[in-house]
Amino acid sequence: MLTSGLRYGKQILSRSFRGKPQIRSLGALRPKSGSDYRHYKNAFGLFAVSSVVLAGITVFSPLVLNDNPRVVSKKELSTHSTEDDCWISINGKVYDLSGFARKHPGGTNPILKYAGSDASRIFNSLHAPGLIATALTPDLVVGEYLDSGDETTDLEELEKQESMSNKPPLSRIFNLNDFEKVARQVLSEYALAYYATGSDDEVTLGENHNAYHRVFFKPRVLVNVAQIDTSTSLLGTPTSVPFYVSAAARAKLGHEDGELAIAKGAGREDVIQMISTVASYPLDEITAVARPGQSQWFQLYVNADPEHTRSLMEKFNNTACLKGLFITVDTACLGNRETDRRGHFEELSFPVDDEGFPVRNVANSVASSLMDTGLVWDDIARFRAMTSKPIVLKGIQCVDDVLKAIDAGVDGVVLSNHGGRNLDFSPPPLQVLADLQPVLKEKGLEGKIEIFIDGGVRRGTDILKALCLGATGVGLGRPFLYSVSGYGEAGVVKAIQILKDELEISMRLLGVTKISDLTPEHVDVRQLRVAEAGKL
Ligand code: HEM
Ligand SMILES: Cc1cc2nc3c(=O)[nH]c(=O)nc-3n(C[C@H](O)[C@H](O)[C@H](O)COP(=O)(O)O)c2cc1C
Known part of the structure; x- marks a missing residue:
């Protein structure tokens, strides 16, 4: 041996x-x-x-x-491992991050964990290569790192x-679940934990998808379905399909091209991509790879620092291909994502003190520095005044809040519980949608705003069910992370094509030829309602 x-x-x-x-x-x-x-x-x-x-x-x-530039050995690097004397090596260069550690937007802990050592691998999986040049001043470079690479990294x-x-060739991928199987094979342990995790017991994570199994179709036959048109318009933007790529942080964990590959794949297939505030690549790099005429949306986490939010809004307003602003409102703090914490990230966010006792850290440091926990309904007017582009609130979880959103003057809501990653036992968005439609009808508010939905959508039939119940557009998160992780841009294209095929086949068999044909009369939601009443 x-x-x-x-x-x-x-x-x-x-x-x-x-x-x-x-x-x-x-x-x-x-x-x-x-x-x-x-x-x-x-x-x-x-x-x-x-x-x-x-x-x-x-x-x-x-x-x-x-002597010039200076060379730092592994041994010397390891002697600078405290908050006040913090050197880190990244991609062959050693940086003095003593002052930066406290200012790091991802929190101090991630930097301190790597103080005195090489952080190339984790840095490259989280951050874009150009980030150092934009975030650090040249005087923070101490020198070249002599001992780049180690055995763990190589293994x-x-x-x-x-x-x-x-992994199987793309030709052997038949549905979105196949992408997940491949991702489970190729992703690192902590990347998979980050992508797949739900919160607490992951009940909402599971129910998001299960809810779709409680809705059946009422197909119509003997309809001329020779021509099927899946195109529609979302927030005034024409698009080939009624689904979109939902915002997801850290796509680079799964594939080095991360959000760039997703942007290119989505552009190729005329599908809208929502870009996360905490995407691994900077916003302008992702919008730069968009094709002429391609539309993207920007997802905003409202930062506790108003100046930071103002500069993000300025970028959003000045970028023509960004056609809509999605303000995420379901993340006052991150949910208790245990699968994720069991992966490598637990050390980053849940430190111990000098004597080895755990430091309680309920309001996760990453969330609290990136998100304003004091955001309230009255603040929405502030954003309305900051842009003339459409605004959508992402993460609405009950009918009452949809009505408040209409009052607040936004253009849409996303019924979403963040893919089951925040509050466990938040209801499946499909159930909220089914509850919502009769209320909007009764109040004469149908069509007043656009209703988007995400969470657990994995099939063309899922998309059709949501549209029948009044959704304008349907978002998918993990499936695109999984497809890009295994196959890069080609995987994203394939995932979209699979959904397009499933949509067309199911529309034909349902007896509809265009998106506007879909109505509540095409679905039977009795099981959803029985489940709601606690009789199942
Ligand atoms: C020179 C080094 C680094 C710089 C300049 C830097 C910069 C940044 C910036 C600007 C953000 C805000 C989000 C963004 O715009 O991407 C961020 C977030 C973050 N950083 Fe770093 N970072 C550095 C090193 C590291 C290292 C070594 C780690 C290791 C674990 C790390 C982990 C994180 C995490 C976890 C976030 C939170 C955002 C997320 O959820 O993706 N960073 N960093
Ligand atoms: C790994 C991961 C990262 C996510 N990052 C963000 C984010 O940065 N901003 C956001 O508003 N939603 C984020 N979401 C939530 C998605 O936009 C979407 O609501 C959710 O994934 C839909 O559920 P699905 O994954 O079952 O399709 C993230 C979801 C996942 C799985």
């Missing part, structure tokens, strides 16, 4: 000197028992470290001889490469 370790070590060596390794079967190299694993790890570590050091010396020898990287190369 030691041989396995040696062979593995050689793979790393060859990678360091000759570029990308050609790993055929990592599984065959993996140790079978605990003691095998120790040998394997030791041998692996020895080769990996020596190869990295050799490579480092080869690459940086001119720098070692020359995880190789495992990811292996599962990527073993």
Whole structure:
């Protein structure tokens, strides 16, 4: 078994000197028992470290001889590991983040966790390459990092490469659930935990989708369905389909092109993409890859710092392809996302004190620095005055709040519980939609604002059910994260094409030819209502 370790070590060596390794079967190299694993790890570590050091010396020898720029070793880096003396290496450069740590928009903890060490891998999975140049001043560069890369990084990287190369070709992907299966295979543990998590017992997460199973169609036959038209208009923007890509943070965790790949795939298929405030790429980089005429929306987390929000609004107003503002109102703080916390991110947000006692951190630091917990209905007028583009409130979870939104003068609402990630036992949005329609009708408010919905939508039939019940547009979050994680832009295109196919087939079989044909008379919601009354 030691041989396995040696062979593995050689793979790393060859990678360091000759570029990308050609790993055929990592599984065959993996140790079978605990003691095998120790040998394997030791041998692996020895080769990996020596190869990295050799490579480092080869690459940086001119720098070692020359004082300018300065070279920092792993050992020296590790001596700067406190809040007041905080050096971090990212992509071959060492930065002094002592002052920045407290100002880091993602909170101090993530930076402190990596103080005195190399944070390239986590940085690259969360942030765009250009972020350092825009967020840090050049004087914070201490020098070049001598010991770039370590064995853990390489091991995880190789495992990811292996599962990527073993994934099925796109031609074997038949529905959105297939994308999720592939994502579960190729994503790192913490990326999967971040994407898949719901809050608490994940009841809402499950019910979001289950609610669609409680609605049946009332199909009409002998209708001429030779021509099907799925196109519609959302917030005044024509689009090929009544669904859109909902905002999701950190798409780069799953694929290095993250939101850029989603933007390109959506543009190719004429589908609207909603861009998150906390996307891994800066807003202007994502809008820059939009095709001429492509429409995108901007999702806003209202920052506690009004100046920050004002500058985001200015960008939004000045970017022509951004056709709508979606203010997220369901995230006064992040939900208790336990699956996520069990992944690597728990250390980032839930620290311990010097004596090892846990520090209580109910209002998650990331949420509290990025979101204004004091946001109230009266503030909506402020946003109305800041833009002439349509405003939609994202995260409405009951009928009363839809009525308040109409009073507040917004153009739409998204019935959403953040994909089951915030308040567990928030109702499935489809149920809220079914409750809403009779109320709007009774009050003569039908069509007054656009009603969007998201959460648990995985099939063309789900989209049709929501439209029958009065939704204007339907959003999907995780399916696009999963499709981009496995296959990049091509995955996004395929996911959209699958939904388009499912929509067309189901419309034909339902006996409708265009989106405006869909009415409440096309669905039977009795089971949804029985469930509501507690009789199921
Ligand atoms: C030079 C280093 C860094 C800079 C300049 C930086 C900058 C930023 C900025 C500007 C944000 C706000 C959101 C955005 O615009 O993307 C942010 C958020 C965040 N950062 Fe960093 N960051 C750095 C290093 C790190 C590291 C090493 C970690 C490691 C864990 C990290 C984790 C996060 C997290 C978790 C967020 C919260 C936003 C989210 O939910 O995605 N950052 N950072
Ligand atoms: C990983 C992940 C990140 C998300 N990030 C955001 C975000 O930054 N802003 C936001 O308003 N909603 C965010 N959402 C919620 C989605 O926009 C959407 O409401 C939800 O994913 C819909 O549920 P679905 O994933 O079942 O389709 C996120 C959802 C996920 C799964």
